[in-house]
Amino acid sequence: MIVVESLRIAVQGILANRLRSLLTMLGVLIGVAAVIILVAVGTGSSVAVQKQLQALGTNVLTVFSARGFGFGRGGFGGGGRSTIGTQSRTTGLTLKDVTALRNRQNAPDLKSVNPVVNAPAVTATYQGASYQPGQFVGTTPGYFEAENWQLAAGRLLTDDDVRNHAAVVVLGPTVVQNLFGAASPLGQTIAVNGNQFQVVGVLESKGNQGLQDQDDIGIAPITTVQSVLTGVSGSVNQIVTEAASSKVTTAAQNEITSTLLSTHKITDGQPDFQVLNQASLISSSNASRHTFTVLLGAVAAISLLVGGIGVMNIMLVTVTERTREIGIRKAIGARRIHIVSQFMVEAVLLSMLGGLIGVAAGIGGSRFTIVGVKPVVETYSVVLAFGVSALVGLVFGSYPAGRAAALRPIEALRYE
Secondary structure, eight states: OOOHHHHHHHHHHHHHHHHHHHHHHHHHHHHHHHHHHHHHHHHHHHHHHHHHHTOOOEEEEEESSSBBBBOOOOOOOOSSOOOOOOOOOOOSSSSHHHHHHHOOOTOTTTTEEEEEEEEOOOOOOOOEEEOOOOOEEEEEEEEHHTTTOOOOEEOOOOHHHHHHOOOEEEEEEEEEEEEESSSTTOEEEEEEOOOOOEEEEEEEOOEHHHHHHTOOEEEEEHHIIIIIIOOOOOSSSSSEEEEGGGGGHHHEEEHHHHHHHHHTTTOOOOOOOEEEHHHHHHHHHHHHHHEEEEEHHHHHHHHHHHHHHHHHHHHHHHHHTTTTHHHHHTTTTTOHHHHHHHHHHHHHHHHHHHHHHHHHHHHHHTTTTTTTTTOOOEEEEEEEEHHHHHHHHHHHHHHHHHHHHHHHHHHHHHHO
């Protein structure tokens, strides 16, 4: 009964001062909405990064030489992934390393091993159109699965293409757009540095990864690229491998390291190669996401604190305005608990109403793209923000309520 009566009085008090109550709720509303939206932005940016990393393949381990190399237009990216761009032909990786890694006794946890040769600064032409792809690589068929490339049209490379030095190429959407426009490229012949290649496939779009266009790529058989573009040698720019599953990537990385240390006859423990583990990048991204989201949430929580201070301020004003009412209630028998509950319920009600509207505003605001990021609302942020808003009313309403209950009836009745 006490709570029901206190709720009735609180509602009457709020309705009696609508504008003041609305402004009080506004502080809590902004705080709750800010928490939800900022956490959603942090989560949305993390999801975008995660999708980009997962699009590159979660079981991939890329091996590249630790000796002098430079970064070409593709950066670390055969097919948008961490790979070496233009580098010196003097490299620590060879086809012998590929053969060693394909030996199941040396690396039982590797599903595929794919050598990659990058042809630097190539120019592709077709019927007067000319374009320089960001990357033009020679590799083997397993590369597509390892790099998580999907086929949009045509076919991918085959083992026969590699064995027969076939002059065929699979193109990314960006290259297709620049050379063919809206026309179909399948079956057409393009010239790459004057050498004829038939287009046999088009890849699905992967989009951009940072400043790098993952779709700006041409992929041909490694034997053909070496024969007509880079020159035949036993060296490769990198080796893209795929672990049998995401659970054995660490074991696969250790197998790669031990195998290459043996084939390179390195005994001092200082390898002349590096192994990039895609799973470790995803793990680091998750850690960064957590930190980033917590920081955003903490910044937004300050708004809730300010809103709580606003609630306390208004409740102190309310107590002052209703001092005679408090004196009358005490004079006719109201106990301390009745006075405390009256003002506590009003403070909590103000905060909860502001919190409810803030939740609606936060969820609504998260439906739009913010600074280029599509926010993703987290359920926990909604529950937490609303719960804190109620707690704010409880905490910041306790002092005014206690002050009201401490008033002596005779002094309260005398107050003007």
